[in-house]
Amino acid sequence: MEFIIEAGKLSDIDEIERLYNEMNDALEAGINYPGFKKGIYPVRENAVEGVEEGYLYVIRCDGRIAGSVILSHKPEEAYIAVAWNIECSYDKIIVIHTLAVHPDFVRKGIGHSLMNFAEQHARKQGMKAIRLDVYEKNYPAIRLYERCGYEYVETVDLGYADYGLPWYKLYEKVL
Template sequence: MEAIPLHSKTVILDHHPDDAYNNVKWKVDADYSRIFVIRTFVVHPSFLKIGIGRALMDYSLKLAQQSGLKFIRLDVYENNFPAISLYERCGFEYIDTVDLGLGNYGLDWFKLYEKVI
């Protein structure tokens, strides 16, 4: 099997949510020191549908568990159906839809998801 180039995939996790996260009723009320926020989750289009997204998500969940974290949250553009499908297959639950202030870029609404680990 051919190796997947490192630049074909990216995930960035931190503990700093967008401000819009603060106005949402999450399923679990916890301090962000106990929560990973997926800030960036990207798979290059040339590598879609071969399990890279699932592998990145599995890695993120494993890292959260190893770090003693109990929750992961993320936002996704409302029309990014492939990503939404992946997140839901991975057990993330839809929480709310918010404006992240990216309307100038044609990205008006984002869905928020949460997963208890």
């Protein structure tokens, strides 16, 4: 399979929203490792904001959006009190948010390709590190991040306990 990764456009929003909805339907029907909830997260507004701010990227396969990721400089509030491996301001750090893969493309290397892209993108921009959070029971994603060289830093509460998601693991890759 050949993939193309590029910045998302406003014309992609409807297809990204379908990706989110179909992914959430598939997760609900199976094992919902990331704890995503249809209508709550991720939703169209996340994609619109990511595109408008220039942080959302899509991966295309055969003309379809197979996945997407948001690469911003915006940490979750809980990140601030954490003892990270490298200290620097968030203008030199990429934070990975909303890594999503369409159910038709699961286990085809989409997540790994997006993670590799995030690292290449961060290095080109002179970033010092990449950070992310992952629900503590999202075992497939944790395996992916660890295989990509991310180091576990700490487990924190991001404020989603009401949704049954009390603890998130924080990972970092120093570049």
